[in-house]
Each structure stands twice: as C-alpha cells, then as structure tokens.
Amino acid sequence: MARVALLCPDLLLGSRFEEAMRAGGHEVTRYDGDDMARAAASESDVLVVDLNADQYDGAVLVESMRMGRELDGVVALGFYAHLDQDARRRAEAAGFDVVVPRSRMAREASALIDRATGAGAR
DSSP, rough: OOEEEEEEEOOOHHHHHHHHHHHOEEEEEESSHHHHHHHHTTTTTTTEEEEEEEOOOOOHHHHHHHHHTTTTTTTTEEEOOOOHHHHHHHHHHTTTTTTEEHHHHHHHHHHHHHHHHHHHGG
C-alpha cells in the first residue's frame, strides 16, 4: 500500500482515479490546489499530478519541489491529455519519474502506483 497525494482539480476525473487507486489498496488523498498538495507530498509515497489543469503548472510545481528537495523519496507521476505532447516533454524535463497519457492512467492507476513504488515487484 502506498500513500498517494493526488493533485487533480477536476472532480469527476479525480474521483475516478482516487477510486481506482483505493481499490488497489492505496491510501489516497485528493487535492484541488497545488499549495495543499505541496504540503502533503513530503508525507506521501507518490505525488500524482494532472498536467493539464488550468489552476497550476504541474511541471513548474514538481521542478521547484525537486529543487527544494521536497520530493526526496517521493515518486512523481504525471498524466496528460494524449495529444498534448508538450505537457509530456515538459513533465519529463521537470523531473517526473513517470509520465503517462490520461487514458493509461484511467486503465492502470493502481498498477502504475505499484510499479512506481516497487510494490508490483514483490
């Protein structure tokens, strides 16, 4: 089981991912704003970020958290709209550990968390 901080302001999408991760046995807390997620990330195993949210810039957020060492020991997983390759490239450059299209996140949310934290290898 992983402790997951989910930063996804879209209520329907966030609820869907939260439910999928909980069904996989993960402890999930969903946040609408980057300031709250930022505070919770250091106490989580995984920070999951919607890279297409209008309320914040996920790449900038994670890059600044990496620089400030706020994500030491925390896996950063980002998801994006599959046509938005710029979001994918920016996230990879910003230091996300895993970057996947939203459709893959919808299908494999819990398994992605397991693989990212090494739980899938046990």
